[in-house]
Amino acid sequence: MSKKCLEVESLTKRFGGLTALDEISLHINEAEIIGLIGPNGSGKTTLFNCVTGFLKPDNGRIFLREVNITGREPHKIIQEGVSRTFQITRVFPELTVMENILISIRHKEESRIRSIYKKSNRDEIKKASELLEFIGIAELSDQPGGELSYGQQKLLQLASSLMQDPSVVLLDEPTAGVNPTLINKIMDRIREANEEFGTTFLIIEHNMDVIMGISHRMYVLATGKIIAEGNPEKVRSDPEVFEAYLGGD
Numbered sequence: 001m002s003k004k005c006l007e008v009e010s011l012t013k014r015f016g017g018l019t020a021l022d023e024i025s026l027h028i029n030e031a032e033i034i035g036l037i038g039p040n041g042s043g044k045t046t047l048f049n050c051v052t053g054f055l056k057p058d059n060g061r062i063f064l065r066e067v068n069i070t071g072r073e074p075h076k077i078i079q080e081g082v083s084r085t086f087q088i089t090r091v092f093p094e095l096t097v098m099e100n101i102l103i104s105i106r107h108k109e110e111s112r113i114r115s116i117y118k119k120s121n122r123d124e125i126k127k128a129s130e131l132l133e134f135i136g137i138a139e140l141s142d143q144p145g146g147e148l149s150y151g152q153q154k155l156l157q158l159a160s161s162l163m164q165d166p167s168v169v170l171l172d173e174p175t176a177g178v179n180p181t182l183i184n185k186i187m188d189r190i191r192e193a194n195e196e197f198g199t200t201f202l203i204i205e206h207n208m209d210v211i212m213g214i215s216h217r218m219y220v221l222a223t224g225k226i227i228a229e230g231n232p233e234k235v236r237s238d239p240e241v242f243e244a245y246l247g248g249d
């Protein structure tokens with residue numbers, strides 16, 4: 001049997017009268033790539049926010065490699081090995097690409113933006129260089145983050161998310177607003193990280209062809225509930241999934 005990397009048990013999150021997540025249960029095995037899809041507003045980002053500690057769930061539990069991480073502070077959860085990217089890309093425009101990737105492993109409190117390079121040790125710089133090489137943006141190391149194209153910023157975020165050898169990486173729409181050539185590049189790097197380093201991924205993605213092409217297994221959310229689970233073929237042919245998208249936005 002495969003070992004579970006992340007497990008979510010009966011997770012509920014309400015915003016006032018709105019139940020954004022309604023007793024969600026799901027799991028991700030070690031070295032799996034899981035696709036998470038669902039219409040706008042179905043609760044995908046809220047799930048990420050609960051898993052990463054940005055939001056406190058009203059009910060339910062979250063386990064990372066059998067450790068209960070429910071309700072812990074975001075920086076603790078990062079230290080435990082959960083890494084994420086955001087739907088809205090966050091890059092420091094004045095820091096170089098290298099500084100941006102180095103700062104990703106510091107907590108906000110301890111980061112002194114100007115001296116980030118000096119504070120980083122040789123191993124961290126070496127790791128950052130290797131990852132920039134792996135992702136294919138090493139030649140941009142000394143450029144300010146603000147000069148990167150949107151797609152390059154997405155690549156930088158992906159590289160940053162791999163800095164701490166995470167147990168699991170949560171990607172929120174990694175290809176949104178990115179041109180098709182770069183989408184393929186991002187997906188290839190995710191696949192390669194999964195195959196070479198055994199990295200486990202949970203990916204929110206609107207582009208159906210993209211997510212179905214990369215996922216080992218998928219979950220479908222609609223109005224805060226999981227309405228389907230299974231391999232891409234199964235999900236693709238599920239009438240309830242079809243209905244959710246047709247009835248959605």
Ligand code: ADP
Nearest residue numbers: 015018020038039040041042043044045046047
């Ligand atoms: P998705 O990522 O699937 O598009 P979200 O998780 O962002 O959906 O949102 C799920 C629902 O919860 C939506 O109805 C959204 O308006 C609501 N929601 C999300 N975050 C908040 C918040 N911080 N406060 C109030 N309502 C929120």
Ligand code: MG
Nearest residue numbers: 044045046087
């Ligand atoms: Mg979202």
